[in-house]
Amino acid sequence: MPRLNPMIKSKIPLSWSMHIYTHIAWPCCHALGVMKAIIFDMDGVLVDTMPSHFQAMRTAVAEIAEIDLxxxxFYMLEGMPVMEMARKILDLEANKIRKGVLNLSTLAEKISMRKKEIFMQMKKIPEPFSGxxxxxxxxxxxxxxxxxTGSSKQELDxxxxxxFGSNAFTVAINGDEFEGKGKPDPAAYLAALSRLGVPSTNALVVENAPLGVQAARRAGVKCIVVLNSSPLSASDFSESIENxxxxxxxIGAVSGLLKxxxxxxxS
Structure with missing residues (x-):
């Protein structure tokens, strides 16, 4: 079972921080001057959008399928395309669906459309997490x-x-580019590596969701997790996170190490 990093428990001495930094198996450059890259997930890592996404999906599922999500x-399924997530929720809650309703695929499509509609109506521009x-x-x-991100190009932009400004990131990949290929499919992370021109051994992914960790691993990239506002705990990553x-x-707890x-x- 993965262990929650001791850095989150309290403010630690600088000497301990340096000890942790030098002993973690971070990916590293194999030659001086070799470029490195950090690949950030967006929702739940950079900006606090996940509560709004959850509320939109919960409302849509309740309205259309009469299920209390x-x-x-929701957070365990984060990273899936919306319709795929809706279908998975229906599969998990099949015993609660009234007999005689539409087939699950049609129901999932309706939930997906309604969720997107509700989220757009919120018209919120989220703030980045502290740090x-x-x-x-x-x-x-x-x-x-x-x-x-699995979010649309419009939302990402x-x-x-x-x-952050349009020049803050060398590469920005949105969900419209990989429709139907949500996490844990590694396609988006593989595309990021290709466009950055950086080998997987010189990259690091920052994620907040179990499916995102799986996608990073399948792309051959080391991954760290920041929980931020997520209700998940370390035990929820036991089947997805590597040693x-x-x-x-x-993000503040790991910012210094990333720098x-x-x-x-x-060097």
């Missing part, structure tokens, strides 16, 4: 940054432009 169920802007702008330029990966309470890892590319 549990928060943990995210500093991390993005203070990382050395020799460390490339990418963002990968709006969030990035309003919170070299670590789980942190929030040090990036800075090594300048």
């Amino acid at each position: 549990k928060e943990r169920t 995210v802007r500093e991390l993005i702008f203070e990382c050395p330029r020799t460390c490339l940054k990418a963002v990968v 709006t969030i990035i432009e309003n919170n 070299e990966s670590y789980i942190f309470k929030d 040090k890892w990036c800075a090594a590319a300048e």
Whole structure:
């Protein structure tokens, strides 16, 4: 079972922080000057959008299927395309669906459309989590940054432009590019590596969802988890996280280590 990183428990001495940094099996450069890259998931890692996504899906599922969607169920399925997630929810709750209703595929399609409609009506531009802007702008330029999301191009562009500026990330990949290939499919992360021109051994993914961790692993990239506002715990990642990966309470708890890892590319 993965162990929650001790850094989240309290403010720790600098010496302990350096000890952790030097002993974690972080991916590293094999030659001086080799470029590195951090690939960030967007929703739940950079910006606090997940509560709104959950509320929209919960409302849609309740309206159309008369099912009370549990928060943990939603977060465990995060990263799936909306219609695929809706179908999975219906499969899990099949015994609660009234007989004689539409077949599950049709029901899932209706839920997907309604969820997207509700979310768009919210018209919220989310704020980044505390410490995210500093991390993005203070990382050395020799460390490339990418963002990968299952959200639409319109949503991605709006969030990035309003919170970070259009030049903050070298590569930005949205869900419209990989329709039907949500996490744990590694396609989006493989595309990010290709466009960055960085080998998987020199990249690091920052995720918040079990399916996202699986996608990163299938792409051959080391992954760390930041829980931020997620209701999930370390035990929820027991089947997806590898030994070299670590789980942190929030982005602030790992920001210093990420900056040090990036800075090594300048050595």
